[in-house]
Amino acid sequence: MPCPSATMVVWASAWLHGAAASDDVLDALQVWAEAHEVRTAEDELASRLDLPGPEDSPAGPALLLAALRKAGAARGELVLPVAGDVRGLDGSTEFSRAALHRGEAVVLADAGLGLVPRQPDPAAEGILRWTVFELDDLPPAEHLPIGEAEHGMASAMREAASTLTDLDIAKRRPGVRNEIAETVSSRPNPSWPEDVPQRPLRILQRASEVEAILWAATDDAPGGALSASATRARTDALRPLFDSVRAARRSAIAEMVRVLADRAEQH
Secondary structure, three states: OOOHHHHHHHHHHHHHOOOOOHHHHHHHHOOOOOEEEEEEOOHHHHHHHOOOOOOOOOEOHHHHHHHHHHOOOOOOEEEOOEOOEOOOOOOOOHHHHHHHHHOOEEEEHHHOEEEEEEOOOOOOOOEEEEEEEEOOOOOOOOOOOHHHHHHHHHHHHHHHHHHHHHOOOOOOOOOHHHHHHHHHHHOOOOOOOOOOOHHHHHHHHHHHHHHHHHHHHHOOOOOOOOOHHHHHHHHHHHHHHHHHHHHHHHHHHHHHHHHHHHHHHHO
16 A cells, blocks of 8 residues: 655655755655654664654654755665565664564665654554664665566566466455445545656556455455465465565656656756
């Protein structure tokens, strides 16, 4: 699904390149929570960035933007780690563990910083806290061209549909199309800078639709549960499609950041 880290990557990168005002960034984050808080993971990093430490009262996101600029950040990268695929993370670190637990994070490689959002307390609705981590050595950044990502998602969807049909576990149930549409429409609809091209926006929309189909395909109706072997076969068939959705999202966000940075540098 769309995530706060994607919003932060695009809007913070736009702001760092002078393509958006700080108020635009703060407004864009509002779709995820009414209030955003910021703390660092370590006191030493807090001192260097002029941000609250782990035991201090949190600051607002405006101070985070100032800290990113002070640290020399230029553009962010979205990472969407899952067990078995931790590309973009920095090994067995506190940041990597937090990012993997959340399933998303922002990497600002040029500043050596990572950001992970989380709800600080299950009872604290409307609050999202960003923890700032200092990164260890990162692996070389992977670049997946947006066209290749789009093609990969389409190919994975065809292969998954064919495999599920061959396994005779492609199921139908009344109202599933409405379920998928409701799933897509119920998710937050983040805004993007005006200069963002349409292609990555279409890919993000398609990724959301495909993901909704995936969750519907793995949600067994009452009385319709599959055998253990059929469930494993279905999981194996759908895993590449889940992976391709994440790859398409990362590529679409990276393309947004690239276009915004290039246009800013031309002016």
